[in-house]
Amino acid sequence: MLLRRNLLVVICGVIIASGAVSGTEVVGAVGGEVSFGPDKPLPPPVSSITWKHIKDGETVKAIEWEDGEITAPNPRFKGITTLDTKTGNITIKELTVEHSGVYTIDISGKEQAQRFTLTVMESVPQPVIKTEPSSSPGAVYLSCKYNATVIWKNSAGKKLTGSAFENTITVEKNGNPDEFYTCTLENKASRKTSKPVYERDLFKAESDGVAGLTATLIGVILGIPGILFAAFLGLYKLCPPFHNCVSPICGDAPCIGGLLKCLDGEKKGGQAKGNNDSTVVNLLNQKEKNIEDAKEDAKEDAKEDAKEDAKEDAKEAAEEDAKEDAKEDAKEDAKEDAKENAKEDAKEDAKEDA
Template sequence: MSRLLLRYSTAVLVVLIASEAASGAVVMKAVGGEVSFLLDKPLPPPVSSICWKHKNSDGVVVKAIEWDEEDSFSIPNPRFKGITTLDNNTGQITITDLKVEHSGVYTIEINSKPLEQNFNLIIKEPVPKPVIKIEPAGNPDVVYLACEYSETIIWKNSAGETLKGSPTTFGESLTVKKNGDPKNFYTCTLDNGASSETSDRVYERDLFSGSGSGSGEIVGIVFGIILLIIAIIIAAVILYKRNKNVKERVDEVFPCIKGSYTPANTGAEMTDDKVKQDKQSADVENPNPSPTTDNTNADVENPNPSPTTDNTNADVENPNPSPTTDNTNADGKNSNPGQAC
């Protein structure tokens, strides 16, 4: 109950805050901030002196700043020196670089007579930036968001709606259910009446596994990288094959690549290679091939050849051949075979 009363009173005080506070207002400011108190009525002429006084929580009253026609401005208390100014035409006082010690009640005196107006200033330390903690709920479609603070905690979603949290020992907890929208987010705002801070957004896609397009985005990125690599490889191969300078340079740097992208042998080229190999084999087996028919085989198949077909066999059968029959012997003995014919 006391906690609720504290929050309710803080909300009421926030409504009363203004940059130039009206009389009787309770003003809450953060340390390091600035405040101005302005009278709700013009100063009654003639004005010969103005004095602002400060009363702290212990009841001690000191002069914050004063002005009179003879001595002009004066700041007798070191607590307000260098940070306090006074407008002697309107009576407005301004205090900068506020500290907790500046908290208290401020009153004003005109021509040494106090006015009924007063201002209650409360200085607080600025709130820290909250961090939302994610706690499992035992249900894959439900999680708890926790925000720790001793004063006002405000939960909101991405639609700007204010959500109701549940009080805990150190702050508040918000129950979040999966709604299938990965772009939906939640924030936690801390407010002490003097300052406020909001947490970073917590997206639903980070709260539930497989929510929305989070995994899809990852797959898309990976697929895009693969396509880019393939495109680079294709471009490199085309450049290698079409640009002679590039090919020579690559072959020098990477000799193992040389010849990897030459056109494959066609069937005709392979046939030619086979014929060449067979011919080479034949040359090895018969180093002095006869340009005409194989007479050796002919001798075996035809033991009685005609004189004009196999002269060698004819020489064997006829040891005394006529000059016109054995051309081989005639050629060997006569350097002019034409005469024999």
């Protein structure tokens, strides 16, 4: 009885200890950031906080706060790691796979039981949906082949079931051109969704083919009467026997008769039209000649204007030169007069002194 009680106590202790050191799983994407920390408030007073990183049997300090100073001793965490001294949370940015591992926290020099296991993995790529033809009419295959979990949805948000690994689905035409489909990739660290592909684009070739065939049939149906009528008019105008046969029969018809009379009038007036064309050509030639003459006159006028402007400029320049010369002459005369006056005054002063 005593042995069974002691065994029960040991088992309970192991369970409690296992729960105390149970780890917290944290997942991050390469290039992203994560933040984690104690799930309970820090026990006061807190004198220091140290986060340690354990990987491949090696333990290093990731970040440390002591005496009011925060440092990141290891280059792996320097410049990308921050610490909240109130909550104890650690934040790591610009993650790489080297940051994966186990993290422990020491508070006031005492290692805490809680551990964190960080897994850093590559984020999923931006998926692109590819279209593949199907042997079934009115259906296509959509593929999204990536090494990740694939989720297919339609425009209504309904998940669609595909082939193995959900990489390929079969889409059937339902007559709604605005219906679309998306492919989403996800792993524990990231999730990305493709651009939608619409039904109107998936079955565009088929719709274009039907529309083209319909347009061709309509064109043929509407074009046959026009071709026959054009042939009738051509024969009437160019084939005298046909003309002589048809004219008495259709000449008095309300519409056809008027058209035939117009054709006959055009035929008879061919010569007059030729004369009119000759007159028009002569008029156009005369107009061209008038334009050329006008251009020549404009050139002559421009030359004359240029000559006149040159003459005026020469006159202006000559007048300015004459003015300058007159000023210089006046200055020279004034100087000479001043010299003569000075000499006369000096002579007079000398006489007076003598």
